[in-house]
Amino acid sequence: MVQPRLAEGNGITTPRLSLRPVVPENLPDLIALKGDEAAFGLMLHGTRTPERAREELEDDMEFWLVRGYGTWAVFLRETGEFLGITGLMERPDGRGVALRYALWPACRGKGFAREAARAALAFGFRRGLARIIAVAWEGNQASRDVATDLGMVECDAFQHRGRRMLVYEALPPTAG
Numbered sequence: 001m002v003q004p005r006l007a008e009g010n011g012i013t014t015p016r017l018s019l020r021p022v023v024p025e026n027l028p029d030l031i032a033l034k035g036d037e038a039a040f041g042l043m044l045h046g047t048r049t050p051e052r053a054r055e056e057l058e059d060d061m062e063f064w065l066v067r068g069y070g071t072w073a074v075f076l077r078e079t080g081e082f083l084g085i086t087g088l089m090e091r092p093d094g095r096g097v098a099l100r101y102a103l104w105p106a107c108r109g110k111g112f113a114r115e116a117a118r119a120a121l122a123f124g125f126r127r128g129l130a131r132i133i134a135v136a137w138e139g140n141q142a143s144r145d146v147a148t149d150l151g152m153v154e155c156d157a158f159q160h161r162g163r164r165m166l167v168y169e170a171l172p173p174t175a176g
Contacts, residue, residue, distance in 0.1 A: 014115050014118075017075065017083070018076075018080075019120070020072055022073050030053050034056070069088045083103050099152075100134075113143075131169055135166070152168035
């Protein structure tokens with residue numbers, strides 16, 4: 001496996017992707033992605049209004065300044081096409097830092113979510129995080145598959161809006 005490398009300004013490049021911390025210029029893409037039921041409907045709080053997407057962008061940029069990690073916009077390196085987002089965010093329920101990923105439905109089945117999420121996970125561990133979780137709706141098999149393919153292990157579950165949510169965790173790789 002090719003290790004992702006850190007680019008300038010907390011960006012990451014992988015063999016096929018470019019991950020860049022979200023900036024105001026990403027707002028139109030974020031509004032479209034977060035407002036699309038097929039792309040964002042399975043996220044914990046569902047689709048977002050344009051205003052909420054703007055507020056989240058502001059929060060995401062602030063989070064980068066405070067924590068040194070956060071949400072990246074994911075682009076196809078070959079074309080510069082916006083594919084979605086991945087990131088590391090502190091969960092408001094106290095469960096810890098969570099890995100997130102949401103890409104356009106057209107990206108499914110191509111390994112982009114795995115590639116982006118793997119890079120984000122590695123970035124978090126390089127930054128010294130001791131544990132990273134991911135939360136997926138039990139019925140969202142694709143998201144669950146990404147988590148397990150990254151080596152994350154199911155460790156907990158909870159109910160949210162009538163759905164059973166599964167919690168996966170990853171610990172830093174040990175030096176061998």
